[in-house]
Amino acid sequence: VVLIERFPLPRGCNRSFCRLLIDLGWSYPELPPQDWYISRGLRKKGRKLSHYYEDGFGDKEFCKDGFAWVSFHIRGWKPNPYSMTKGDNLLTAADAFYDALKTM
Numbered sequence: 001v002v003l004i005e006r007f008p009l010p011r012g013c014n015r016s017f018c019r020l021l022i023d024l025g026w027s028y029p030e031l032p033p034q035d036w037y038i039s040r041g042l043r044k045k046g047r048k049l050s051h052y053y054e055d056g057f058g059d060k061e062f063c064k065d066g067f068a069w070v071s072f073h074i075r076g077w078k079p080n081p082y083s084m085t086k087g088d089n090l091l092t093a094a095d096a097f098y099d100a101l102k103t104m
Contacts, residue, residue, distance in 0.1 A: 001062075002090065007038070010102045014043040021062055022093070029081075032074035033093050035060060037067035049104040072100050 007020035018039040025034030040054050051071040053060075060069040074096055080087025 004094070007094070008098070009042070010044075010098065012044045013101075014041075014046075015039075018042060019067070020094075020097075021067055022090070023061070024090075029079045029089065032077040032088065033090070035062075036070045036072045036097055037062045038070055040066060040068045042068065044101075044104065049101070051104055070097075070104075072097055 002022045002024065004020040004022075006017040009016060009018055021037040022033045023035035023037070025031060028034075037060070038052075042049060042052065048054075049070075052068055053063075053071070054068040055063070063069055074088075074093060077088050079089065
């Protein structure tokens, strides 16, 4: 797992930053990160985000530690083991997650 203590949030959220925990899964970097967790209590324009589950959506591992699970899945993952700038990696995954938060 990777923990980002101050992940920036898009406009309209009830705070500027949150804690972001990324469960990379056993197959990273061949496959994209598997599960995304952010701080509980996040709202956007006064409402709960779509695909954001404070109750953990069943058995999601880190929800018992105070995180909410976000249903976010990366498709078209193309890592490049020979170049950090010419393939998907943790930075491109975090950027995609930020963009997804804009529309939730």
